[in-house]
Amino acid sequence: MRRLWEKEYTLRASDFDKYNRIKPSAVLELFQDAAGQHAIEIGVGFDDLIKRSYLWVLTRIKFKIISNPKSYQKVVIKTWPLEPNRLNYRREYCIENENGDRLIIGSSEWVIMHSEKRRLISDKDLYPFTDGFYTDIMFEGKLCKIHDFETTNEPRVVNAGFSELDANNHVNNTKYASYVLDTVPPSENDILDTFQIDYRKEVLEGTRLHIYHTKEENGTIAKGISDGGDTMFACKIVYR
Numbered sequence: 001m002r003r004l005w006e007k008e009y010t011l012r013a014s015d016f017d018k019y020n021r022i023k024p025s026a027v028l029e030l031f032q033d034a035a036g037q038h039a040i041e042i043g044v045g046f047d048d049l050i051k052r053s054y055l056w057v058l059t060r061i062k063f064k065i066i067s068n069p070k071s072y073q074k075v076v077i078k079t080w081p082l083e084p085n086r087l088n089y090r091r092e093y094c095i096e097n098e099n100g101d102r103l104i105i106g107s108s109e110w111v112i113m114h115s116e117k118r119r120l121i122s123d124k125d126l127y128p129f130t131d132g133f134y135t136d137i138m139f140e141g142k143l144c145k146i147h148d149f150e151t152t153n154e155p156r157v158v159n160a161g162f163s164e165l166d167a168n169n170h171v172n173n174t175k176y177a178s179y180v181l182d183t184v185p186p187s188e189n190d191i192l193d194t195f196q197i198d199y200r201k202e203v204l205e206g207t208r209l210h211i212y213h214t215k216e217e218n219g220t221i222a223k224g225i226s227d228g229g230d231t232m233f234a235c236k237i238v239y240r
Contacts, residue, residue: 063106
């Protein structure tokens, strides 16, 4: 049972935008793939948990780009869970080049929900490690909640479609990044530094989202609001 999971990937041309910069959605997809494979390996994947009426729910994810990778570049992706803290199950990520230099670091926070009772669960014995946890932390402290803002601008409206759904039957966490960047596309001079999404409520197929945003000195904050007025997610982008 590996506490630290790693695998070599070759980045695809489709992982990059028109400025040849890696897309936030591509980073999230790489993180998701790595975390999913590691979870299966250690017996806490989707199929393993659903047998216990458990579901993983991602509540927040953040990453920082240290150095932009290139298309078709070979990279090594590493991921590991930290020791759980009551209801919070945190997982770390790192993408390195072949020389071991860090290109992207990330961190995510998860909870476990009972699939039928829809309540949060604390299970201190969830992970099978007998020799402790890998302890390297990418962002010190708890990831901060993205602050709210007044919705003064005209929103972009999107409708959640079938192709965006995952095995939990809601919009996959990687899709929100595209919602935001299609609403507030970066310029050629906007070099991404950090990217964070807070997932507030699950978005089901057919949900209509109103994507609002506000500009800050060094970036953008956005949020998706349902027709009923609920904030479904928030996103913060910081540029260098």
